[in-house]
Amino acid sequence: MSIGVHNIGQGCVTCLDHDEHYILTFPNGYGRQVHALSILTVPWIELGGECSISCSKTGYNASIVFHTKPFYGGKKHRVTAEIFSPNDKKPFCSIEGEWNGVMYAKYSTGENAVFIDTKKMPTIKKKVRKLEDQDDFESRCLWKDVTYNLK
Numbered sequence: 001m002s003i004g005v006h007n008i009g010q011g012c013v014t015c016l017d018h019d020e021h022y023i024l025t026f027p028n029g030y031g032r033q034v035h036a037l038s039i040l041t042v043p044w045i046e047l048g049g050e051c052s053i054s055c056s057k058t059g060y061n062a063s064i065v066f067h068t069k070p071f072y073g074g075k076k077h078r079v080t081a082e083i084f085s086p087n088d089k090k091p092f093c094s095i096e097g098e099w100n101g102v103m104y105a106k107y108s109t110g111e112n113a114v115f116i117d118t119k120k121m122p123t124i125k126k127k128v129r130k131l132e133d134q135d136d137f138e139s140r141c142l143w144k145d146v147t148y149n150l151k
Helices: 144-150
Strands: 002-005 011-015 020-024 028-032 044-055 061-067 078-084 093-098 102-107 112-117
Touching: none
Parallel strands: none
Antiparallel strands: 002 028, 011 020, 020 044, 028 044, 044 061, 061 078, 078 093, 093 102, 102 112
């Protein structure tokens, strides 16, 4: 059993310190519980599909693939990525690992390194305006009744 969410559209991230604007697409999301006797397995969230990140100012871009777990064997949460310099067809960096764990980078120079270890990253609390200060169609204001009823 599973449920899938196909994320459409794109996101924009601006790095003010560098005056860089990134456009990114999103992976699909899945809620999984695959087993003939479903009550015996622990459900998990999985990401799957291809995404991209690009910066029009620098020309750098990345192609990312979130790999879903095969029905038999295989690992959960796998991700691979390639990062390209402007106008280059070959990546200068390839990344593989788990999106919720450790990812490793292999550079075109031959260097290998830990790209990121998400388990060692600090948790940063979100800064969100109070509901009464949000416009009617801002996400938390718009969905407040649904959120309340889900809780």
